[in-house]
Amino acid sequence: MALSPTPAQRRVVEAADPGTGRLRGTEAQLAGLVKRGLAFRHPRPPHDHFLTPAGHRIREAGGEPEIPVASAPASQDVSPAPAAREVFAARVGGEPSVAGAAGDARLREVRGAWQGLLELRRMTHPDGSTDRPCAWERSHLVRAAALALEAAGHRPAGPDGDDGGDEDGDGGGYRVRATPQPEAVAVHGPDASALRAYTETLERAGWHVGEHTEPRSRARYLLASPRKV
Numbered sequence: 001m002a003l004s005p006t007p008a009q010r011r012v013v014e015a016a017d018p019g020t021g022r023l024r025g026t027e028a029q030l031a032g033l034v035k036r037g038l039a040f041r042h043p044r045p046p047h048d049h050f051l052t053p054a055g056h057r058i059r060e061a062g063g064e065p066e067i068p069v070a071s072a073p074a075s076q077d078v079s080p081a082p083a084a085r086e087v088f089a090a091r092v093g094g095e096p097s098v099a100g101a102a103g104d105a106r107l108r109e110v111r112g113a114w115q116g117l118l119e120l121r122r123m124t125h126p127d128g129s130t131d132r133p134c135a136w137e138r139s140h141l142v143r144a145a146a147l148a149l150e151a152a153g154h155r156p157a158g159p160d161g162d163d164g165g166d167e168d169g170d171g172g173g174y175r176v177r178a179t180p181q182p183e184a185v186a187v188h189g190p191d192a193s194a195l196r197a198y199t200e201t202l203e204r205a206g207w208h209v210g211e212h213t214e215p216r217s218r219a220r221y222l223l224a225s226p227r228k229v
Helices: 007-014 027-035 053-061 104-124 135-139 141-151 192-204
Strands: 039-041 049-051 175-178 185-188 207-213 220-226
Touching: 007 027, 007 053, 027 039, 027 049, 039 104, 049 053, 049 104, 053 104, 104 135, 104 141, 135 141, 141 175, 141 185, 141 192, 141 220, 185 192, 192 207, 192 220
Parallel strands: none
Antiparallel strands: 039 049, 175 185, 185 220, 207 220
16 A cells, blocks of 8 residues: 655655656655655666656645555455545456546546656656556556556446446456466456457557456456566
């Protein structure tokens, strides 16, 4: 769970450059923000510090940091955190229905988070590219894949028994879950057409995607992992 910044750290976040997210502060303040997942230290000289997507959300909303879903143990499913507790978190599918979940405000939040993630890629990749996932995404696989899907306009599945996404042809919507495989998530969808659409979106976002079959149920699903090169 991300920790809330101290008042002094919050002032550093609020004073960040609005375009790049570059931070200015004492070494202790910057190190504290990195520890809380709100900033990162650029690997290249002069090793400036920049806001992470969670840090950008605090700066824009003036609220609490997003509460990411921690990486699950090998065979454990990821239980979505209640949306009401978060400033922003990509929807992994299966969350309780939330009023205004598909409204204009949510669309702006998703687009802003995706743009912040692209900026994080640009800042952390040695060549400044944005075509493949960064270290933050590799440590938050479920949320990162879900953000790519939601930012592309796909609907997450609703809670059990809620079809959630018929309006845009996604049927029950997507569900992103952790898997026993390192650096891989499973993406479930209502039908073959939805899985093909998810595949195209994730591949454009820099993920390797393959289609597989559940041994028992014979249901088809995707296995996605961040592309490295």
